Amino acid sequence: MQTQLWPGYILHSRPLAEDKLILQLLLPQLGRLSAVVRKRQGKTRLALQPFQLLMLQLSGRTELKTVKSIDEAGPAPLYSGKVLYSGLYINELVCRLWPDNLAAEQLFMLYQHSLQQLLQVQHGQLELEPCLRQFEFALLAELGQPIDWQYDANGDGIVAARQYQWQHEQGFVPVNSGIAGQLLLDIGQQHWQHSATRQVAKQLSRQILAPLLGAKPLASRALFSSS
Known part of the structure; x- marks a missing residue:
């Protein structure tokens, strides 16, 4: 690992001492891990930014690694407003949900794709909400909890004209009053044209993520409400 x-x-950083930080990092082969870095390399003060691809040299045999060198491997995307908050939200989800030191090749590619999508949102080329929902549902799949948008909990095909309710660890259950099957099919096919589809997808993502996140609120969500 030394060479x-x-x-x-960088997903998150916090001070450790006057000249050190503890970083939460996402690497494809090593997954999410913690590492200590000095704020200066020689006479140069590091500009450590989230969302920027870095090349890192790490050392250490314990779970807390040490960053021996860190270099920029690409420009940092310039996000602002709700797009910036959304990037921080994605980072927080990964920090809260992805297990320590679990390889994350697919998650790493998903994360990079989401950063590119957020840049397109910043430039007015994509809508924000579908990008967030796609990341959330793909992250759930990487965590071993994929959502079946085509079949209900009984193994029957989702019927557009029927109503359904999400049941934790079961899936979608037919009910008399719930979510229209057509909306579930649209989410599964990523048809985001209608506001009702986007609204239901947001409600479902919060409902499904809630047991995984626990009682502690997401700090990044507070940024949206304060903006």
Whole structure:
């Protein structure tokens, strides 16, 4: 590990001492891990930014690694407003939900794709809500909890004209009053044209993520309400 250069992103940072930080990093082969970095390399003060691809050299045999070198591998995307808050939200989800030191090759590619989508949102080329929902549902699949948008909990095909309710650890259950099957099919096919589809997808993502996140609120969500 001492000589290997790893691509990675900073998900979160917090002070450790006057001249050190503890970073939460996402690397494809090593997954999410914690590492200590000095704020300066020689006479140069590091500009450590989230969302920027970095090349890192790590050392250490314990779970807390040490960053021996860190270099920029690409420009940091310039997000602002709700797009910036959304990037921080994605980072927080990964920090809260992805297990320590679990390889994350697919998650790493998903994360990079989401950053590119957010840049397109910033430039007015995509809508924000579908990008967030796609990341949330794909993250659930990577965590081993994929959502079946085509079949209900009984193994029967979702019927557009029927109503359904999400049941934890079961899936969608037919009910007399609930979510229209057509909306579930639209989410599964990523048809985001209608506001009702986007609204239901948001409600479902919060409902499904809630047991995984626990009682502690997401700090990034507070940014949206204060903006």
